[in-house]
Amino acid sequence: MSELLAQLWTPEMQAAFTVVLVLLVILYVLSIVWVVRDAYLRGTAWYIWAVVALVPVLGLVAYCLLRPPLLQLDRDEQELEIALKQRQLMKYGECANCGYPVEADFVLCPNCHTQLKNLCMRCNHALEPSWTVCPYCATPVGAPAPHATRQRRPSGQARQSRPASQG
Numbered sequence: 597m598s599e600l601l602a603q604l605w606t607p608e609m610q611a612a613f614t615v616v617l618v619l620l621v622i623l624y625v626l627s628i629v630w631v632v633r634d635a636y637l638r639g640t641a642w643y644i645w646a647v648v649a650l651v652p653v654l655g656l657v658a659y660c661l662l663r664p665p666l667l668q669l670d671r672d673e674q675e676l677e678i679a680l681k682q683r684q685l686m687k688y689g690e691c692a693n694c695g696y697p698v699e700a701d702f703v704l705c706p707n708c709h710t711q712l713k714n715l716c717m718r719c720n721h722a723l724e725p726s727w728t729v730c731p732y733c734a735t736p737v738g739a740p741a742p743h744a745t746r747q748r749r750p751s752g753q754a755r756q757s758r759p760a761s762q763g
């Protein structure tokens with residue numbers, strides 16, 4: 597039996613055995629590093645988990661099963677991010693006529709010039725088509741509208757982003 601073992605235990609076998617052993621040790625060390633880092637990021641007592649991770653294989657499996665959930669702070673941050681994105685989506689819409697992306701306070705579609713909003717006759721705020729009264733100055737929508745000057749008013753149409761040079 598020992599002769600058989602000696603025949604099998606060639607230098608090639610020794611080299612292969614060494615390589616496998618080194619790989620296992622590297623894996624083992626990496627698993628400990630991962631457990632310590634992950635436990636630290638989750639805000640738990642990482643040194644306790646480091647001791648647990650010293651048990652080969654079993655320590656790693658135990659940590660994967662029992663590791664604490666993500667930090668509350670991280671979850672709050674994720675929820676905040678989602679809420680922000682939803683608000684951004686609400687701020688932008690698209691033109692009902694041509695589908696061009698428009699912002700919530702656009703009065704005209706910049707692409708096809710379809711009127712998206714009405715303008716308040718008194719304060720020139722953009723109003724939703726369904727509103728019957730201006731929420732900014734309480735003027736009823738369309739009630740005292742002077743005829744034919746609805747779309748192009750000489751003094752008021754230009755908003756702060758556009759220089760009102762002519763008119």
Ligand SMILES: [Zn+2]
Nearest residue numbers: 691694705708
């Ligand atoms: Zn359009």
Ligand SMILES: [Zn+2]
Nearest residue numbers: 716719730733
């Ligand atoms: Zn108004």
